[in-house]
Amino acid sequence: MHESKPKLIIQGGNPLRGEIRISGAKNAALPLLCAALLTEDTVRISNVPRLMDITTMLSLLKQIGVNVEDTGSSEFVLCAANLTQLTAPYDMVKTMRAAILVLGPLLARAGEAYISLPGGCAIGLRPVDQHIKGLEAMGAEISIEHGYIHAVARQLHGARIVMDIVTVTGTENLMMAATLAHGTTVIENAAREPEIVDLANCLTAMGARIHGAGSDIITVEGVPALRGAEHAVMPDRIETGTFLVAACATGGNIHLTETDPQLLDAVLDKLTECGARIDTGNRWIHLEIQQRPQSITLRTAPYPAFPTDMQAQFMSLNCIADGTAIITETIFENRLMHVQELKRMNADIRVEGNTAIVHGIPRLDGAHVMATDLRASASLVIAGLVAHGETVIDRIYHLDRGYESIEEKLSLLGASIRRTRAP
């Protein structure tokens, strides 16, 4: 008997039109939930998106001993007064790399952590050496035992840490650990992503002393203890960008609310360059395009440059754009896997190393394709929306990791999309 796995079925050709609300950011919510480990008091996090990575993170926190109250809305109330188990097991880390974010807080609060090494993943090797190097500089003793990071530190101390590479979760882990360290920690060559600022704002509300979040030098003066706080997760800039690209590719006209245009400068510039008209206001973005999009050349790089998490979606847009685009991926060494699938839909793409040369054609053909990672899945959805005929997307558990109610939102905008469990 065949195992029944959900698939998405899309009939292409409908321009996206209408209004939807953007959810809270996955990549901000994950570290924010881990920040609750840093205090015995209650932390209330609202605007948390309901998606698979959040479910996995909450299960992990519960296993560690965190009391999690699901209010039924987007607010979760966490209390880490009694930590019972200082472990992140392989089963969880393998489905969600962001589980590494419990390392810094657990070590700082409980003096020990036993976290499965994430290993490589579809988009690249993704080592965590910078997390380890930073914690060692703060006095942790770290060994790798049977595929696990075993970290011990009776009291972390402040340190000057120069990151060899700009890492988002690495910066977050060290910033969280430093809040309870003895003395001052300076993180140089820190990541500047808005999710780091969101985390710093929550930690500050909890009593942490952090300066410079959002710049490449973050200074954290350690305090003896943190207290409870309330915090609303920032809007998801990648979900926002995904819907904008989908609207642009389909010749649509959409209005996105509860988002923040200031988080998306590089993405909005590229959409304007491709011929879309964009209007923005306080927490909204409107996009309208009346002609075939122009091709867009881009290169991914750390914030504030063009985000790697939007590269795949712009690849699909370029497939049907007028002209030739050159897309260069500089963050992850294997993040062009969607190319093979897009080619099955007739896209004209040539890959040379970390660069894809995309010749736009007037129309893609619907096909049966397979999602390989989260944003690759989003690119296939966009391709399906513009393609002629039916597209069936397999392995959509990747998509469910990071998008809240994506079919419902696309349907609201007029897309023909449904989920099936057919074998």
Ligand SMILES: CC(=O)N[C@H]1[C@@H](OP(=O)(O)OP(=O)(O)OC[C@H]2O[C@@H](n3ccc(=O)[nH]c3=O)[C@H](O)[C@@H]2O)O[C@H](CO)[C@@H](O)[C@@H]1O
């Ligand atoms: C949960 C979360 O926020 N995920 C985001 C985060 O992932 P994540 O934080 O895992 O990505 P990093 O910023 O750490 O990775 C950037 C680059 O640094 C390398 N590296 C990283 C750490 C380390 O110790 N050593 C090392 O070599 C990675 O292999 C990669 O090539 O930032 C990425 C880059 O914007 C995004 O694509 C992810 O969506």
Ligand SMILES: C=C(OP(=O)(O)O)C(=O)O
């Ligand atoms: C790569 C991503 O997530 P993660 O770092 O959790 O794999 C992403 O959000 O696109």
